[in-house]
Amino acid sequence: MKSEFIADVYHAAAEISKTTGYRPKLGMILGSGLSSLAESYECTKVPYGDIPVLPKPTVEGHRGELYINEDIAICSGRFHYYEGHSPDNVVSTVALLKGLGCERLIVTNAAGGINTGFSPGDIMIIEDHINHLGFNPLMGPNPQIDGTDLGARFPDMSRVYSPAFAAKAQELDGDLKQGVYIAVTGPSYETPAEIRAFSAMGADAVGMSTVPEAIFARYLGMEVGGLSLITNFAAGLGHEELHHDEVVEIGRKAADRMKKLVAGLVDWWLKE
Ligand SMILES: O=P(O)(O)O[C@H]1O[C@H](CO)[C@@H](O)[C@H]1O
Ligand SMILES: Nc1nc2[nH]cnc2c(=O)[nH]1
16 A cells, blocks of 8 residues: 555545535445445435546446445445456545544445355355455555554454444344355456355355455454345356346345345444
8 A cells, every 4th residue: 555545545535524524433335236325325425536536436336426424424336456456446445434534434245155054135244354365455565644654564353343243233133144255356256166165265255345445444443344245146056157237136136125234233333
């Protein structure tokens, strides 16, 4: 992560705070097909195009808008490594949310179910992750602002995802799954042999995002809660070929249940 890049993103965030008058404490990043979650909140919308330091999202199901009010800032649209973005750009949404004042972050995604107890439509609380992307967003010089390191050179990752968030989620929706998310680069989906290998490694769900965001957020001292919507059986576990259109479609169909759960978690985390 380059100090100059993060300084530019923080500067853009300060401009947004100045124009809107908002310094929300809770941030959220929405996964594929989950952009309608942002509509539950009365917000000012800022297109990513008006925040020139951010790259352009290229993936269907990722809108490219910041929703912001006095409590919450929502990135509807994230940046994936497979789009060709640099690691800095992949975590630019997290830097933006931190720069806006967010101390807590909810990350959501669409993922393939590896755990044979999971079916499309299930929601998995992310308990832990495996970084199989081949990069870490903290590689490079430890970024500084005004001569001070933004975080530890070797940050602890023994508890990335908040156990309190997981417990609250279970209380709000008694039918949730819980497990380990593995991030791969994509954009090709996995082979059945890869899925067998990931299962042996201890992964319950697979996707192409979230992990760099969670690592960077923890580095910055944010608390993180994570939710995966299982949109398909991972490769080799179902009978269907995998298509992103279906991932987005399942995301849209499950949006109401996700909305209800997320609304409860947002209310709770704003008061906690
Ligand atoms: O992780 P999100 O952004 O929800 O999207 C998931 O869905 C896409 C593949 O269908 C990939 O981008 C994968 O990471
Ligand atoms: N890598 C990966 N990403 C996904 N996103 C949604 N489903 C999947 C999947 O099966 N594999």
